[in-house]
Amino acid sequence: MEQILTKNKNIPKLQDKKLKWSQGIINIGLTLYALVTLYPLFWLFTSALKTNEEFDSRPFGLPEVWQWENLKRAWDVSAMGTSLINSTIVTIISLVLTLLLGALAAYVLARFQFRFKAFIMGLFLLGMLIPIHSTLVPLFIMMNKVNLLDTYWALILPYTAFELPLAIFVTAAFLIAIPKEIEEAALIDGTGYWGIFFRMMLPLSLPALSTVAILGFLRFWNDFAFALIFISKPALKTVPLSLSVFATGYATDYKLTMAAMTIAVVPTIIVFLMFQEQIMKGMTAGAVKG
């Protein structure tokens, strides 16, 4: 017994030292992995500020002279201003619609009992299983018939529709946890359901709604497939769509391509840096539910 005790006393010290060493090696490994992950982004930013000659001859180094005017030229050449405005309009309207319709439906589904409720929940669940791309062809044909192609609505309506299931399930899960007594008190005070929804449920579910909003922002802002198929007018192109022109190969002014992409990714990176924990948790929850 005595021996075991002394042994136990010694082991932790040894282990501590070993642990420190192995933790150090692990941290170096993790840092390297993170740097490799971030490197393409770093390369994008530095290449955007080089001359074309430098881009060819020294792909890894920092720019000798930082060519800030590349950003300005890329902005002009690729009509990035128009695309940014289009993306902003489409994203904001889709977000407002998603949040309002989603929260309202979530409140109804979380709080009221009625016929077909299970069926409606199942219908929304189905939408999370269907690969979005398989609806592109029929949606194109349908929108062509009602002259919706090449309008903002051609993006806003499908974006909202496809984001609704996630919005509803995230918000409803949150609303179910709010005690019913609060509502009952308000009902007795003579507040109608609309009053309860707008003045109590919306503010109370703000944490859930902000998750939905952040995820929606990233999804709408980055969407490529819908924009590619439903938008062909240059004046209506969103950011990913106008960038995709550079992918077709004939764009040989690499520094301008890189500069245009830099302008395009900065908004999402800022949003990510501001809300990283929420985005990581939300996107993960979204993935599990989707």
Next chain:
Amino acid sequence: MTTSTRIKGFILIGLLPALLLYSFFVIVPIFWSAYYGFFDWKGLGSAKFIGLTNYVEVFNDPIFWTGFKNNMLIVAASVFGQVPIAMILALLLTRASLFQRMIRASIFMPMVLSSVVVGIIWGYIYHPQIGVLNFVLDATGLEMIKKVWLSDPSVSMYAIMVPIIWNYIGPYMIIFIAALQNTSPEINDAASLDGVGPVRKLFQVTLPMIWDTIKVVIVLCISGSLKAFDLIYVMTGGGPAHTTEVLASYMYNSTFNVYRFGYGSAISTAIIILSLILILGSQYLMKRDYR
């Protein structure tokens, strides 16, 4: 107005806008694509009813099955590439220190970038003349394995899988971290006190405890891999000679490049059926308990 009609009215008005919009843009197209699949139609002019011809053609179309095979390759790359990498990272990143949170955020970062940007960046990395990859191979004396990565049919699909793995590791890592943080530390400590070595502890204590999460992640890999489109469209467009085609890109190319709307609709329907079979099938298999 009685209370019950007021409630009914509220339910109706509250639910209807979301339900209508959703049905019209998500559910109805499924049936339309099944319907258009019966027609020969160029997108303009009149459509000709041709019965099951399109569906039979899809079933016998070698390129459709190439696309399916590539989707399955992406599933395999996710399950055997992303899942182990995400798991190793999660095991090392369970603490909430500033350093660990920064590493986590960096690994997650590609998820928030537009896939068009990711595709173009990787297109440049693989570029035969200006590409960083061939530059590195030159510099390290490995010229013999230099390739025109995205135009060489023998390697292009594998070249594409690297960015796909790289891009989507973040969420799986976060799922694993959450699961690991939920396991009870007592069991871990008990195992250590019993003198169980770290490797044995991993396989006999830690992994069994989060086995349900691993199953969920594998189902996610399958459904996620079926969505592959953007990166492929941007990097190769399905070429060279359809070798990197996935189901979604082939659907796009058949419809909007060669204007066969009926055939594209038939492919869409086939994608929906295949996806539902795969997702529901994998969920069913994963729910069964082998222990």
